[in-house]
Amino acid sequence: MEITIVTEEQFISYAGCGLAYYIGGVVEKRSNLFARSPEAFREKQNIDILLGHRAERIDTYDRIVRVTDLATGDIKQMPYDRLLIATGASPVIPHVDGTDISGVFPLHTIPDAEAIRDYINNRNVKTACILGGGYIGVEMAENLLRRGISVKLFETESTIMPRMFDSDMVQDLVKHMNSNGVDLRLGTAVERFAAGADGAVRAVVSGGMEYPCDLAVVAAGVRPNVQLARDARISIGPTGAIKVDQRMETSARGVYAAGDCAETTHLVTGNPYWLPLGSTANKMGRVAGANIAAGKKVFPGVLGTAIVKVFDLAAGRTGLTEREAGDTRFNPVAVTVTTPTRPGYYPGGGTVALKLVADRGSGKLLGAQAVGDFSVDKVIDTAATALFGKLTVSHLTSLDLAYSPPFAPALGALIVAGQVLEEKL
Amino acid sequence: MEITIVTEEQFISYAGCGLAYYIGGVVEKRSNLFARSPEAFREKQNIDILLGHRAERIDTYDRIVRVTDLATGDIKQMPYDRLLIATGASPVIPHVDGTDISGVFPLHTIPDAEAIRDYINNRNVKTACILGGGYIGVEMAENLLRRGISVKLFETESTIMPRMFDSDMVQDLVKHMNSNGVDLRLGTAVERFAAGADGAVRAVVSGGMEYPCDLAVVAAGVRPNVQLARDARISIGPTGAIKVDQRMETSARGVYAAGDCAETTHLVTGNPYWLPLGSTANKMGRVAGANIAAGKKVFPGVLGTAIVKVFDLAAGRTGLTEREAGDTRFNPVAVTVTTPTRPGYYPGGGTVALKLVADRGSGKLLGAQAVGDFSVDKVIDTAATALFGKLTVSHLTSLDLAYSPPFAPALGALIVAGQVLEEKL
Numbered sequence: 111m112e113i114t115i116v117t118e119e120q121f122i123s124y125a126g127c128g129l130a131y132y133i134g135g136v137v138e139k140r141s142n143l144f145a146r147s148p149e150a151f152r153e154k155q156n157i158d159i160l161l162g163h164r165a166e167r168i169d170t171y172d173r174i175v176r177v178t179d180l181a182t183g184d185i186k187q188m189p190y191d192r193l194l195i196a197t198g199a200s201p202v203i204p205h206v207d208g209t210d211i212s213g214v215f216p217l218h219t220i221p222d223a224e225a226i227r228d229y230i231n232n233r234n235v236k237t238a239c240i241l242g243g244g245y246i247g248v249e250m251a252e253n254l255l256r257r258g259i260s261v262k263l264f265e266t267e268s269t270i271m272p273r274m275f276d277s278d279m280v281q282d283l284v285k286h287m288n289s290n291g292v293d294l295r296l297g298t299a300v301e302r303f304a305a306g307a308d309g310a311v312r313a314v315v316s317g318g319m320e321y322p323c324d325l326a327v328v329a330a331g332v333r334p335n336v337q338l339a340r341d342a343r344i345s346i347g348p349t350g351a352i353k354v355d356q357r358m359e360t361s362a363r364g365v366y367a368a369g370d371c372a373e374t375t376h377l378v379t380g381n382p383y384w385l386p387l388g389s390t391a392n393k394m395g396r397v398a399g400a401n402i403a404a405g406k407k408v409f410p411g412v413l414g415t416a417i418v419k420v421f422d423l424a425a426g427r428t429g430l431t432e433r434e435a436g437d438t439r440f441n442p443v444a445v446t447v448t449t450p451t452r453p454g455y456y457p458g459g460g461t462v463a464l465k466l467v468a469d470r471g472s473g474k475l476l477g478a479q480a481v482g483d484f485s486v487d488k489v490i491d492t493a494a495t496a497l498f499g500k501l502t503v504s505h506l507t508s509l510d511l512a513y514s515p516p517f518a519p520a521l522g523a524l525i526v527a528g529q530v531l532e533e534k535l
Numbered sequence: 536m537e538i539t540i541v542t543e544e545q546f547i548s549y550a551g552c553g554l555a556y557y558i559g560g561v562v563e564k565r566s567n568l569f570a571r572s573p574e575a576f577r578e579k580q581n582i583d584i585l586l587g588h589r590a591e592r593i594d595t596y597d598r599i600v601r602v603t604d605l606a607t608g609d610i611k612q613m614p615y616d617r618l619l620i621a622t623g624a625s626p627v628i629p630h631v632d633g634t635d636i637s638g639v640f641p642l643h644t645i646p647d648a649e650a651i652r653d654y655i656n657n658r659n660v661k662t663a664c665i666l667g668g669g670y671i672g673v674e675m676a677e678n679l680l681r682r683g684i685s686v687k688l689f690e691t692e693s694t695i696m697p698r699m700f701d702s703d704m705v706q707d708l709v710k711h712m713n714s715n716g717v718d719l720r721l722g723t724a725v726e727r728f729a730a731g732a733d734g735a736v737r738a739v740v741s742g743g744m745e746y747p748c749d750l751a752v753v754a755a756g757v758r759p760n761v762q763l764a765r766d767a768r769i770s771i772g773p774t775g776a777i778k779v780d781q782r783m784e785t786s787a788r789g790v791y792a793a794g795d796c797a798e799t800t801h802l803v804t805g806n807p808y809w810l811p812l813g814s815t816a817n818k819m820g821r822v823a824g825a826n827i828a829a830g831k832k833v834f835p836g837v838l839g840t841a842i843v844k845v846f847d848l849a850a851g852r853t854g855l856t857e858r859e860a861g862d863t864r865f866n867p868v869a870v871t872v873t874t875p876t877r878p879g880y881y882p883g884g885g886t887v888a889l890k891l892v893a894d895r896g897s898g899k900l901l902g903a904q905a906v907g908d909f910s911v912d913k914v915i916d917t918a919a920t921a922l923f924g925k926l927t928v929s930h931l932t933s934l935d936l937a938y939s940p941p942f943a944p945a946l947g948a949l950i951v952a953g954q955v956l957e958e959k960l
Contacts, residue, residue, distance in 0.1 A: 499924020
């Protein structure tokens with residue numbers, strides 16, 4: 111096949127998930143963020159890359175994409191046999207005054223990250239305000255502090271990461287962020303940004319109070335870029351992202367969608383679901399690519415698995431939170447159990463607080479949330495696999511997990527929490 | 536219920552899995568190895584403990600156990616309504632001359648560990664020989680080196696841990712042990728132990744060669760203690776351990792067995808299986824205890840999951856190795872894929888070599904082996920849960936595992952290896 115990638119960006123194939131760590135200096139060189147260069151695509155794989163080109167319109171009847179060269183304004187009519195829409199998502203910018211002043215940044219692309227780095231490097235940035243307590247806001251807080259910048263984080267909800275975790279699970283994270291120096295302003299909506307005499311951001315304003323800052327980062331979530339698909343009368347799902355089947359094909363024959371712009375299925379509820387993450391995008395893209403090349407692969411859906419580092423703690427989730435499960439046909443029962451991550455006699459272990467949610471009637475596991483040391487990823491991956499296999503709480507208690515003192519206690523967190531939850535069903 | 540525990544040992548409820556680390560000084564105090572004291576059992580739970588008492592005979596018709604007080608020789612006839620046989624396993628001592636000389640030790644109990652520690656502390660132990668390259672032998676090698684003792688390890692098979700791993704998976708472990716100073720003597724059977732003028736071990740002898748040593752540890756595996764059950768005409772399974780049903784009841788009504796003396800089912804093959812591990816024993820004991828107390832719990836079986844620390848590497852397995860799968864009705868296909876454990880741009884990551892074995896016809900996952908950094912436990916737990924859920928290789932490629940740069944790459948080892956294996960099926 112002849113393959114052409116059209117992007118309005120100047121960069122491709124980069125690790126968007128690493129941008130906060132690039133700003134923080136954890137990732138030292140920008141070049142490390144790139145998986146593959148346009149040259150490598152062209153020379154090794156014969157894939158043509160049109161940087162700085164915007165796909166303006168899809169004609170699904172004649173199978174043509176209209177593309178504008180942003181540098182010259184030239185318009186190309188590009189025919190296709192198969193089309194992949196991978197338009198991603200864009201940051202949500204709140205409808206408040208001053209989002210366009212200098213020093214107020216979203217964080218979504220390489221140029222966003224470079225702009226923040228340059229701003230920090232070239233100005234005397236002592237204080238930053240972050241809008242949004244989702245995982246990007248939390249990661250930015252940690253990385254700005256690493257740069258010696260004091261941080262205020264504003265979240266309109268009463269907890270951080272309100273869409274990821276039940277509120278009882280984030281209390282330790284809130285304390286941990288406070289003790290690491292993040293000034294958390296929960297339940298606080300920013301009303302506007304104020305500029306100083308030099309035109310740069312001077313403060314964020316909330317509830318009549320001015321919170322001085324030299325930098326503001328807007329991390330209020332993202333929304334899927336679906337305008338191109340919508341204009342082509344391709345179906346948009348109830349989540350607002352592009353509707354696809356398990357083969358990643360859209361409502362238009364021969365047109366596929368993958369990544370942050372595409373909807374998928376939640377494997378616990380069976381409902382349409384949208385949670386834009388690099389891991390999901392990667393898997394979707396492989397399935398779409400295989401099927402475009404006449405393969406027969408399916409992407410069954412996701413479990414809403416996610417994990418975030420919060421200074422010295424890890425916090426992860428998979429499946430449904432208790433609150434989410436309450437909005438379904440299930441009858442949720444939950445327990446939270448804190449267990450050591452190594453036997454007590456073996457040095458260096460920590461603890462994990464694990465919340466399990468199950469359906470009372472069937473005993474089926476519905477979800478898991480874990481906060482603790484850096485073995486949270488193990489607990490969450492194991493729980494996610496249990497959810498994928500539709501295991502019950504009773505099954506959890508019988509799991510044959512890897513045990514040896516340097517790695518785990520004889521009964522790991524999932525087994526112990528399963529035993530406790532089994533008694534409540 | 537009135538509950539009495541009868542044991543010929545002087546210690547109960549201790550972490551046998553921590554003994555090597557106690558000898559190495561990783562575990563500093565012996566008291567740390569105890570989960571619960573006899574007093575706690577007696578006072579908090581009203582469970583009577585008869586230390587230094589040996590159960591000599593079970594009369595399953597009249598429901599009486601004959602018990603000898605090893606200190607006084609007194610014999611008690613103890614009636615029971617329900618009986619649990621938890622006689623554990625004993626170290627296999629090879630049939631060679633000199634296993635009884637001073638300085639030649641097994642490692643199975645607290646007194647064994649104390650004897651080795653005392654011997655090291657009181658004598659000028661410079662060199663040790665270890666017989667057996669299973670996980671106890673490997674852990675002992677590391678812990679004796681930590682004490683400044685040079686170590687020769689003898690294994691009759693041509694690789695270490697031959698019953699845990701396919702030989703191709705242990706090559707890196709062999710190199711790593713060598714580079715950490717373990718003198719590995721593979722394919723080498725010890726023929727006898729030689730004593731010095733003081734009657735203490737002076738050397739092990741193999742192939743006519745003398746290998747001088749000041750200490751020898753026999754780590755040649757264990758066998759289940761089934762004589763008590765066998766004498767009571769309780770069925771012994773094909774593995775040589777006590778046959779039980781899923782409720783952990785033996786062939787004698789009201790008599791249960793759990794732990795290292797009991798057989799179970801391999802969940803991949805469905806065949807009787809015996810792999811004595813603390814994690815399995817713990818789960819078996821809970822199920823047996825619940826059912827003795829009129830509960831209705833089942834222990835479905837195990838997957839042969841195990842993990843071992845080898846200096847700076849971790850090695851784990853679950854399910855069937857390729858060699859094991861070759862002895863079954865399955866048609867095994869295997870791949871080994873080495874992947875980074877974090878994105879390349881995020882500092883501090885390592886690699887994991889993951890071997891997956893699947894059935895060609897059904898695509899069903901049969902087993903996983905992983906060698907690499909200390910995220911091996913995560914990969915193995917996830918694979919074990921996939922095996923428990925009877926997932927296929929295609930399912931593995933769709934797993935929604937926790938992704939964030941500090942924890943994992945966008946596609947974890949299981950997903951990548953699943954993608955590669957899928958192409959070979």
